[in-house]
Amino acid sequence: MNRRQGIVIAAGMVLILALYWMRSEPRKNNPIEEQRSRALEQLDTFQRLLLEKAETAIVAAGNEQEKVLALKRESEIWDSLGFPRLAALYAFRTLEMDTSLSNRLNAGRKLLDAAEAGRSNEAEQNLTFFLYETAAAVYEDILSGNPDHPEALAGLATVEIMGRGDVMNGVQRLLGIVRKDSLNVPANLTLGKMNMVNGQYDKAILRMNTVLRSDSLNPLALSTIAKAYLAMHEEVKAIPYLEKALKKADPELKKEIENILKKLKN
Numbered sequence: 001m002n003r004r005q006g007i008v009i010a011a012g013m014v015l016i017l018a019l020y021w022m023r024s025e026p027r028k029n030n031p032i033e034e035q036r037s038r039a040l041e042q043l044d045t046f047q048r049l050l051l052e053k054a055e056t057a058i059v060a061a062g063n064e065q066e067k068v069l070a071l072k073r074e075s076e077i078w079d080s081l082g083f084p085r086l087a088a089l090y091a092f093r094t095l096e097m098d099t100s101l102s103n104r105l106n107a108g109r110k111l112l113d114a115a116e117a118g119r120s121n122e123a124e125q126n127l128t129f130f131l132y133e134t135a136a137a138v139y140e141d142i143l144s145g146n147p148d149h150p151e152a153l154a155g156l157a158t159v160e161i162m163g164r165g166d167v168m169n170g171v172q173r174l175l176g177i178v179r180k181d182s183l184n185v186p187a188n189l190t191l192g193k194m195n196m197v198n199g200q201y202d203k204a205i206l207r208m209n210t211v212l213r214s215d216s217l218n219p220l221a222l223s224t225i226a227k228a229y230l231a232m233h234e235e236v237k238a239i240p241y242l243e244k245a246l247k248k249a250d251p252e253l254k255k256e257i258e259n260i261l262k263k264l265k266n
Contacts, residue, residue, distance in 0.1 A: 132163030
């Protein structure tokens with residue numbers, strides 16, 4: 001990342017943080033620390049010790065490379081424990097030091113996944129807004145140097161649709177991507193989710209099958225196909241997709257799938 005790109009992301013974050021605090025009720029503590037404190041209360045002793053060790057490694061890091069590795073380690077732990085928001089926030093912190101394209105894309109993915117996971121939680125809409133807009137800042141920064149980057153375009157389109165309610169522009173952006181690259185995974189995933197929202201279950205299945213051509217074990221695509229079949233009252237077709245999705249599902253999706261399977265098999 002060049003200096004101009006770094007300035008873009010820094011300026012964007014200042015604005016995002018300002019907007020976040022303006023939309024929030026006055027708080028005594030840092031909201032990220034509050035998220036972490038609440039999450040720690042839900043963990044067992046071993047899990048807390050694991051995270052304390054990871055946090056100690058961040059503080060003790062002797063150089064930027066060690067700090068990035070420590071932050072990534074803590075992000076991975078939160079991910080494995082089913083806390084995508086904290087995983088995303090730790091991944092974003094790595095951008096202070098590791099501004100490579102691959103790391104920016106990883107942070108963007110985690111931020112977007114975390115925002116998507118929290119959309120239904122009315123009590124934390126401010127944090128969801130923060131995550132969407134932070135993801136947008138990351139993707140816009142990538143696009144400032146690479147205007148045609150497909151994953152960044154798809155990520156920004158998802159923010160427009162899911163986070164900003166600008167459905168028309170977001171969908172047009174996604175359709176533009178798939179016209180150039182019909183197998184684009186992020187674009188087809190988002191378009192498939194939009195099909196589900198609109199009750200277009202056959203189209204959702206087609207989109208998700210396109211994803212599976214590139215990523216045969218994509219848990220979101222598999223579970224979405226299953227949900228489409230369930231919506232069409234074709235439970236027998238749904239079960240194999242749910243069982244396959246379990247192999248790579250994150251803890252939160254895994255729990256959801258297990259609950260669906262339990263209901264179907266009882």
